[in-house]
Every structure is written in C-alpha cells, then in structure tokens.
Amino acid sequence: MLRERYAHQIGGLRDDLLRMGSMVEQALLRALKALDHWDTAMAAQVISDDSRIDEVWRSLEERTIMLLATQQPIVASDLRLCTVVTAIAGELERIGDYANAIARRVRSATKRPALLPPPPQIQEMAELTLQMVHTSLEAFLHQDVDLAHSLTASDERVDELEDRLRAEIIANAKRDPDCFEAAIDMIDVVHALERSADRATNIGERVIYLVTSSIETIN
Template sequence: MVRERYIRQISALREDLLRMFSMVEQQLLRAIRCLETWDSTAAAQIINDDRQIDDAWRALEESVIHVLATQQPVVASDLRLTSVVSAIASELERIGDYANSIAKRVRRASRRAVFIPPPPQIHEMAQLALQMLNTSLEAFLRQDADLARSLTAHDERVDELEDTLRELIIAEARQDPDRFEAALDLLDMVHALERTADRATNIGERVIYLATNSQTTLN
C-alpha cells in the first residue's frame, strides 16, 4: 500500500511537470505572436497570466519536498527523477519569465512615438527558441539523450542570430538617436529569446542526466 502510494506520487510529479511544460509553451507561443503583431492587449494578458506559471512551479517544488520527506528510503533512480523534475521546473519558470519580459517590451514599444520594425531574423530566432523548448519536452518524455544533445546545434544558430540582430538594431539606433529607446526594447526581446534557448539546453542536460546518470554541458 505504501509503495503504491509512492508510485502514484512519483507519477503525479511527472504529470505536473508536463502540465507546466504545456503552460510555458503556450505562454512563449503567445509572446512570439505578440512580437509579430504588436498586440498590446494580448501582451497585457500574458503579463497577467505569468502568475499561474509561478504558482505551478511553487506547487511542484512543494510536491517534490513532500515526496522526499515522507518516502524514505528513496531508490537512486527515483531520487534522480525528483531532482531532475525540480531542476526542469525551475528552468521552465525562468522561460515563463522571459515570455513575460517580451510581452512587457511589446506593450512598452507599442506606446512609443518612434518604432523600429523588427528585423526578419528575430522571427527565425523566436521559432528556434520555441522549437528547442518542444524538443526538450520530447526528449524528457522519451528520456532520449541523443535528442537532448541535438539542442546544441540549434543553440549555436540562436547565438549567431543574436549577434546579427544586435548589429542590425544598433546600426538602426545610430542612424537616428530618437530610435534609441525603441532599439533597447528590441535588444531586450532578443536577449529574452537567447536566454530561452539556453534554458532549453539546460533542460536537455537534465534529461541526459536522467537517462544516463552522467553530467554533460550542451552550451
């Protein structure tokens, strides 16, 4: 009976993490759409919904602590799973913060008198970041270390795009000093997307640890 309850608790942790993955994925997707449409109303809703992700993260952390405190001894594989779940949840919470940051910048930029059209590379970067989050989820579901390692190539492309976008945006600001604040908005969005990609690779590292019991660095 005790073991059955323990198995259910471990399963519930995994399911809660998958729900958090879904929440963050939707939040990031909505933020990217805001970036494409400059919809300040949608941006305000994203900012408001960020609290739900924070609440989900705190609840999951409490569940992990409860499992570890009430089920002793914990077998090594389950201990690894609980530590990975907690670490991934923290990464997801940060990605939610980056989506929130993009939404805040969209809302701020939409109120400015001067506007810099986003270079097309920012959309490629956004789609790559979203794809990397999806890949990290799939890798977790399969416990697929090779799939997790594939995130490295995408992360390198994101870094290249970040460098390109910084040059383009700064060049725009130099041509017209009135565009300086608008340029800062775009640069902050680019940074948020780059950090999202980094967090996805961090999740990939946790998946590799879960699948192989070995530490690795992907970025």
C-alpha cells in the first residue's frame, strides 16, 4: 500500500512537471503573439499568469523534498527523477520569467513615441525557441536522449540569430535616434529568447542525466 502511494506520488511529480511545461509554452507563445501584434491585452494576461507558473514550481519543489524525506530507501532511478524534476521545474520557471519579460516590454513599448517593428529574423528565432522548449519537454516525456541531443543545432542557430539581430537593431537605432528606447526593448526581447533557448538545452542535459546517469553539456 505504501509503495503504491509512493508510485502514485512519483507519477504525480512527472505529470505536474509536464503540466507546468505546457503552461510555460503557452506563456511564451502568447508573449510572442503579443509582440507580433503589439497586443497589450495579451501581454497583460501573460504577466498575470506568471504567478500561477510560480505556484506550480513551488509546489513541485515542496512535494519533491517531502517525498525524498519520507520515502526511504529510494531507488537510484527514482532519486534521479526527483532531482531532475526539481531542476527542470527551475528551468521552466525561468523561461516563464522570460515570457513575462517579453510581455512587459510589449506593454512599455506601446507607450513610447516611436515603435520599432520586430526585425523579420526575430520570427525565426521565436519559432526555434518555442520548438526547443517543446522538444526538451518531449525528450523528458519519452526519456529520449537523441531528442535531447538534437537541441544543440537549434541552440547554435539561435545564438547566430541573436548576434545578427542585435547588430541590426543597434544599426537601426543609430540611423533613427528617436527609436533608441524602442531598440532597447527589442534587444531585451532577443536576449529573453536566447536565454529561453539556453534553458531548453539545460532541460535536455537533465534528461540525458536522467536516462544515462552521465552529466553532459550540449550547449
């Protein structure tokens, strides 16, 4: 009976982590849609929903600590799962923060006298970042090491796009000083996307550790 309850708790941690991942994916998607359309209502929703992501994160951490404290002895594979769940939840919480930051930039940008339209390549960067977050969660769901490794190529492309976009945005700001503050907003958006992509690769590394017990750097 106790082991059944233990198995149920372990499964609950896994399920709630995936639920948190879905919430974070939606937050990032909505933040990017808000940016695309300068939609302040959608941006406000992302900002409001961030507290729900934080609540799930705190709950996962508390339940994992309680499980480790009360279920002894615990097998090595479950111990890895518990530590990985906590680590991935932390990475997802940070991606949620980056979505929140993008939404806040949208809200502040619309109050400025001049808007700087997102450069075309920011769409590719946004799609890649969203794909990486989704892929990292799929890798966790299926414990797929190859899928986790596939994040490396995408991360390299995101880094390339960040460098190009940063240079382009700065060049535009130099040509039109009235757009300087708007350029700062856009640079912060690009940075948030790059950091989200890095967090996705961190999740991939945790998946590799979960499956293989090996610590590996993929970004």
